[in-house]
Amino acid sequence: MVYSAPRGTKDIFGEEAKIRHFLDTKAREIFARWNYQEISTPIFEEVNLFTRSVGETTDIVEKEMYVFKDKRERLLALRPEGTAPVVRAAIENALISPGKISKFFYSGPFYRYERPQAGRQREFYQIGVEFFGSVSPYADFEVLSLAVEYFHNLGLKEYNLFLNNLGCPNCRPEYRKALKDYLVQLPHSPTATSQLCADCQRRIEKNPLRVLDCKIDSKNIHGRIPLIKDYVCESCNKHFQELLALLTENKISYQIDPYLVRGIDYYTRTIFEFKNSVPGSNAGLERFSSGSQDTFAAGGRYDNLVKELGGEDIPAVGWAIGVERLIKQLSKEFISQELRAKSQEQLIYLATIGEKARKEGLKIVQTLRGAGFTVETGLYEEKSLKAQMREADGLKAKYVLILGEDELNRKVTTLRDMQTKEQKEIKLDNLPSELKKI
């Protein structure tokens, strides 16, 4: 083997290709009913789009982006996430405006330079939705219930929804300050009981909110550290409470996780994560348990991003699903059932004997495929009938058409039902319509 796929990428084929196609099809089907419009944005964008939106000090921007210059020295990046490009496209094409509801979905590859491991690749796929134009908790509720509806249609049950309220530019700075003040006064000597890990000491200045979901320090600081819920302003709190009420009324179960934060700067108010909860596997209700890539979908509200990227003041909320992670959650039984239901399993295999039959067989194959039949044939290579029958069996063909000199002279073909082993002759004239009768 001379070449291999670049680190963190992989080829998608066979069963996995079918599953992914199924996930996409189902998403399109459901999202269309909820009136979400599909949007595809470029794989690469100007670097600034991401540094402005995702945040200059986030790891995504600082160390995970694939950045390159094109021949005109334009600084570009492979897209590391989907929201900023959609917002850019929505502004640029005037797809959104204040007071108007616009809803989009996308599905495609994203790129982050990370060390690969289970559920984490350098090229990964996300399916996401973005809901523009409403500050109402009803919009938050809609995108959440859309995710729940989608998961339900995929037979996915073993998951939990975690929510938190991050506040807004009015109230978050105050909290940030309180948090920092708390963290700074903690003793930092190695012997101190409430010492923070090296990462968190760096985070104090850079991104103090991230200390909250640190796996190492959680047991020391939880219960003592200031929480944002005690600092959010009245309107942020009201928004969150209304959303929770909607979820409860509509029987969508959730848990509030006061330590939940995001690694992207543009979120305001509502943030959420869907995590798996299969007992015995990784994660679940037990946060901070080992086994990390258990969040298979996440998102939140971003009321200021459109404005920050040069658009008007338009609030929005959305989420993204990590496709590879979603696939890990799915029940094999459910999916293979769905796939079986879709595959027609009506393959017809044409076997020929002799050169004349081969030439004639080629025409028959063309005709049948043109008439809508799924056809494979053994005439590409000279093969014994036995070899062709074996191949047909391996392909799980439902019928085999046999064409030899004998049949050719009498203008018929032998039809064999591979399950019942019954054989009968069919006239070559009007073969498609004859076949449709069986």
Added chain:
RNA sequence: GUGACUGUAGCUCAAUCGGUCAGAGCACUUGGCUGUGGCCCAAGUGGUUGCGGGUUCGAGUCCCGUCAGUCACCCCA
């Protein structure tokens, strides 16, 4: 970026203390069955043991490097 483990036919795996150890099963091809699949039987194709160095009389086995995979950290969907 850090740490740990792993790398032998297409796949799953064997090979004692470094010494005919480069093998098995499955898959594939062919034959047994001159125009008929699955089961059975037989034969055959297929590997510079990830790659590159080193130690040694001798390396799949030991050492170093490198690439890749897996897992954890970091981070995130």
